[in-house]
Amino acid sequence: MAVPTEPDLIVRGGVVLTLDGAGRRVSALAARGGRITALGDDREISALAGPHTRVLELEGRTAIPGFIESHNHPVFFGFALAAPVDAGSPPNDRIADIAERLAVAVREAPAGEWVRGFRYDHTLLADRRHPTRHDLDPVSPRHPVVLTHVTGHFCTVNSAALALLGITAATPDPPGGRIERDASGEATGVLVETAAFLVNSQLPRPDEETLAHALRLADREFLANGITTVHDTGTGLFGGTGELALYRRLSASGELRTRVRSYLAHQAFAGADGRMPTPGELGAASDGERFRLAGVKIIADGSIQGRTGCLAEGYHQHPDEHGMMLQSPERLAEMVADVDAAGWQAAVHGNGDAAIEAIVGAYRHVDSAARRHRIEHCQTVREDQLDRMAEQGVLASFFVKHVYYWGDGHRDLWLGPERARRISPLVSAHRRGIIYGLHSDTPVTPVPPLEGVWCAVARRTRDGHELGPEQAVDVERALRAYTVDAAHLTGEEGETGTLEAGKLADLAVLSDDPTAVTTEALRTLRVEATVVGGEVAWSATGELSPAL
Incomplete structure (x- = not known):
């Protein structure tokens, strides 16, 4: 036949x-x-x-x-879509608006159940500050509450949550993080970087169906925006190591239609000795075209708009502040070396140029070209650092939507005009032959890749100003960064990214x-x-x- x-x-x-x-x-x-x-x-x-x-x-x-989304958080995104409290702006103009939404969710929640909200952005609120427990306590005196910042690098909790978490005036700041305190030394409820990550680790672990529902919601949104492959740069951040088995099950059953390339969250999968299991130990050989293990995600610093991205020079309006490293340069180099030796590609989050310096330094001791090690966001990378990235074969995934969503703040508040105009320097990277992808970091910014293409081409801020037009690329270059060059980041340019x-x-x-x-x-x-x-x-x- x-x-x-x-x-x-x-x-x-x-x-x-x-x-x-x-x-x-x-x-x-x-x-x-x-x-x-x-x-x-x-x-x-x-x-x-x-x-x-x-x-x-x-x-x-x-x-x-x-489209290939080269840095995204599908579970985080799905949770934000399903959250009982949308704390974003829009729709909220003030902290009081968020509190009103929270009050509704609290009335509907069973007694003592955690109430979660997502996407608040203190830079877009008229109050120009983070909500605190004093804002949350009046509408949620008994329910523990956590509001997660749009970046994921901060959260705000109420007094009931602080009590459950065991955070008091005497609780020390964790390494790489901070518990914000008032003049009397009491916790305000605002938790920064690893302190915020600690809260997520202490919350009741979502059950499998809750995680699956989040992934299905995210999958639908990806497809509706033309995305056929997504890089999950943080598998395990919300659901722990169980996310890996869930991804495999949903991909094999066809419930997830987008292809997923998984970058395991180092803090979720590293052993007690801090070392990563090998791909073989996690069953990578059994993965197929729909779901594949790609690498390991490490976080080096925070976010520029939260003044926790680690800068070599101080912040524009706070020159004595340089942000923070979540790992020391020495520890970061050890982590990268271990990830490389275990057979993984490393994807290291770096926003500030001081953090990028530490990342490039860590990559100097491994074969970055062979593993295709990459820097995530790479927001304030300098020209000299791009030179060394090119020499070492280090790749990048640029968060180009920073130009639109926070470009005005970068120029006026955090970086100043000269440093701000160079965020996401796509032209400088391209001239050196550095292969890069573009991303939305959803739910940090909205999904549409076409918006990212526009950001790369127009270099316009939310207020309508051009920011670093000399770093604007043409449409085809931006499209390639969302397709074949993004495929290159996972070594799949021979399989996808072009027709x-x-x-x-x-x-x-x-x-x-x-x-x-x-x-x-x-x-x-x-x-x-x-x-x-x-x-x-x-x-x-x-x-x-x-x-x-």
Whole structure:
């Protein structure tokens, strides 16, 4: 019996932007068994169809490689989507608005149950400060409450939570963190960096179904924004080591449609001796195309907008403050060496240039080019540090959306004009041949990769000012950073990231050609459909032509 060779899927009738090395554009492609089998014009590709071939009509729209989100937190994102308290801005203008939402959630929660809120951003509140226990206690005197900052680097708890956590005036600051205190020495409820991480570790561990629900919510949002692969840079931060088995189960069952590349949170998976198990010990050999272990995530410093990112020079309006390292440079070098020796790729969070200096220094002692070690966010990297990154083969994933969401604050409050204009220096990195991805760090900023493309091209702040236009890239360069170059970060540029025969049939259908619209129109392009492995995983209309 002959084996059928007809395509499972044909995409035709528009622009297919391959992003291959030659910049090829065609109007149609065919896929079978989850991979692209042919590209060409409508007539030649349609001629391949058989009786069971399904057709996705572009109707003049544009297909591009599926977006690859190179730094994200799916569980954190899903929790934020499902949270009983949305503490973000918008919708909240003041701390009092958050307290009103909290009061509603407290009334509906069983007695003594923890109440959680997500996404508050003190820099966007009219109060210009973090909420404290004094704001939370009047509406939640008995329920323990924790509000997690949009960055994840801070949280605020009420008095009931402080009591359960055993935090008093006598409790010392943990290494790499801080318990904020009032003039009398009492805890205000604001917990910084490792102190905030400690709270998450002490909260009741979410059950498997709660975690699964969070991942399903995040998965839907990723697909609706054209994302076909996401790098989870912190697996285990919320659900512990059990997140690994859950990911594998949901991916194998098809409940998660996006491909996941997992970077294990070092603090969740390292043993009592601080050492990481090997990929083999965690069953990496059994992983497939949908879910793969990629590396280990380490956090070196905090966030610039929270003044915990570690800077060589002081903060613009607080010149005596330099932020903080969560690991000493010596300990960071030990951790990187252990991760490398265990056979992992390292992904180290570094926002401030002092932290980036320590990361580049740690990578000097390992073969970064072979492992494709990377720096996450890489926000204030200097020119001399980019030189050494290029020499050592260190990769980067830039959090380019900082330009829009906090660029005004960087310029006026935290970094000053000169340092601020150089955040996410994409042109400087590209000139040196450094391969980089772009990301949203969701839920820190909204998901849409097209917004990230716009940020990289326009370099505009929330208030409408240009910030470092000399670091703006063109549309195709930004698209490559969200596709094939992001695939390079996990060594998968031969499998995905461009639309070529033999590669995975992962693509996004956009309402228009992003290389042919104005810069401002980039933000308003719509994702019309998302295809993963040759299957339409999401569609704005749910429509797909029947078999020919």
